[in-house]
Each structure stands twice: as structure tokens, then as C-alpha cells.
Amino acid sequence: MKAWEANIRKVVPYVPGEQPKDTNIIKLNTNENPYPPSKYVEDAVKATDIEHLRLYPDPTMDHLVSAIAANCGIRKENVFVGVGSDDVIAMCFLTFFNSDKPIFFPDITYSFYDVWADMLKIPYETKALDDNFHMVLEDYQQENGGIIFPNPNAPTGLLEDLSLVEEIVAQNPASIVIVDEAYVDFGGKSALSLIDKYDNLLVVQTFSKSRSMAGMRIGFAMGNSELIQYLNDVKYSFNSYTLNDTAIRFGAAAVKDKEYFQETVEKIVNTREWTKKELQTLGFSFPDSKANFIFATHKTIPAEELFQALRQAKIFVRYFKKPRIDNYLRITIGTQQEMEQFIRFLREYIRQKI
């Protein structure tokens, strides 16, 4: 070991899903939206004056913050914006999770939470989901330093009832509770309706999934103005200019196209429901997803084998070699046509096996 190594912050990084260079594949591995962003974004691209890039962006990101607030029917003071919800949630960990008591999150969940906790030296305890992958209310009734969970959950796709979310928030007035709603637009009920009632609640959403803008990196948190102020204080102490000027303008344009948003979300939901039926007839089972992916296991063929076979056929899905979920595949919902190809491949593969 080198002398300076004792002072290094050593982390085991999060491993994002693969972004293959080959574009001739069916990409169902990172929960991206298969449809392009709104035409409003295209118009904003055309209206871009590169002369503007000379200047620093607006540190308050007012254009985007205002558009999000108007869309959600809340005030600007209730909105915090960051470089994707990953950045927003990392800022939340830094701002709100400073107790000696452990923070709580489910054992099967977004695999970034334990990485941030480890990196920021925040103690944590995972709470086992029940056999049907649901959260257990009692687990969140013990003393803690904060709580975070996605709803719908990832990678299961399961939605918890808003009444359970409210119970957790109400029973933990001494903790900040973060509800990560990356997938809420695909069939969930947002906890946004509760932010006026509970001052310890933060709701986080993203442009990466339902708004087809993963590449732009825009996420946001909503909560009472005091929490948002604390978040902004940390942001300004870290990096005043998180979003670039283009992201601010393209994001604001995207939010305004409600019609296109509803249309693409509806298409994905319809394709998801079609895919569920097909998977069932092929011998798969899965939690009833309300997200833009399905977490499926086959009655006879091991998930890892299927993962490899699909990959050979240039169909990329996500496989997590982790306890309790190592026989499942997380399959992002693509276009109807992509899902038909995917199902056709599976039908043929399974037929040959039997």
C-alpha cells in the first residue's frame, strides 16, 4: 500500500446498465423511453443560439423550475432541480441524512442507494420486502435517520398504495422521507398531493423515463419550501451551475407538451399490458408492474441463460446477479414492434427447449 492510500475515499461504484455502441440492437436494458422527445424540444434545438453558450447558465434555473412548478400545480419555492434524479437524490442524502441512526430502504431496490450511503458514510439498514416483494409497514416504524424508497419500486415494478406511503411519512416526523417516483407516470399515484400536509416529505421525479430525455440529465424534487431551501444551500456549496443552459431550455420546452407526454405514456402502458399477457402464455411470472419495465422469471429456464441467449440475438435486457432476484430479468418496455420481436424470439427459444 502506498503511503497516501490511507487517506483515499474508497468506493465501490454503481454500475450503470450497458450502452452498447452497436445501434442495431433491441435495447431493453436501461428503462429508457423508446419514443423520441417532444417536438417542442426539436423547436427549442432549432431556436438555439450558440452565442449564448458564452455565458454561465442561470444558477436558479428559473425557466425550468417555473415550467415544472406550473405543470405540477405548485410554487417555484417547492421545486429543486438537478442533473438527473441521481444528482437530486445524492444531494438529498448529503443534505438530509446526517444522523448517527441508520437510514432505511428496501433490500430489493434501486442499487444506487447503498452506493451513496457508503460513499457519504451514512449508516443504513435494508428492510426485507415480503415474499410478494411488498414493503412491510412495521419495518419503517423503528427509529431511523431517514427513509428512501422508489414507488413504483425498481426493479420489481410494484406500486405501493399511497396510503402506505402516507403512513410511513406520518409515522416518521423526525425523519425526511424521500419517495423516488422515477416511474410514477406509468401507472402510479404520486405522493405530491401530500407535500403540503407533511413537512418531512420529498418527492423526486425525472425526465429520463416518461419524458424521453435520459441523455439530457434532468431530475427534480418537490417538497415544502424549507426543505427545498436546505437543498439549494447544499447545491450552491457544491456547484452553483449544475444544469447547463441547453438542458434548462430543452427541459422547459418538454414539460409544456402535455399532449405528447400523455400519448407516449399511454402507448408504453398498452404495450406493457400486451407484453404481460404474452409472457404469461410463455410460462413467465412477474409482479404486476406499474412501471415501464417487467421483472419476469421463467418456470423452467434460468434467467441468466435467457439473458445470454437474448444478448446473442442482440436483444439487451438487465440481469442482476443478486440474492432473491438472480432468477429474474428486468425487461424495459420498448415500442410495440420491438416487444413483438422480443416475444417472437422467446417463443422460438422456449419451443426448442421443450
Ligand SMILES: *Cc1c(COP(=O)(O)O)cnc(C)c1O
Ligand atoms: C432511473 C432511475 C433514477 C435515476 O434517473 P435519472 O436518469 O438520474 O433521473 C432514479 N431512481 C430510480 C428508481 C430509477 O430507476
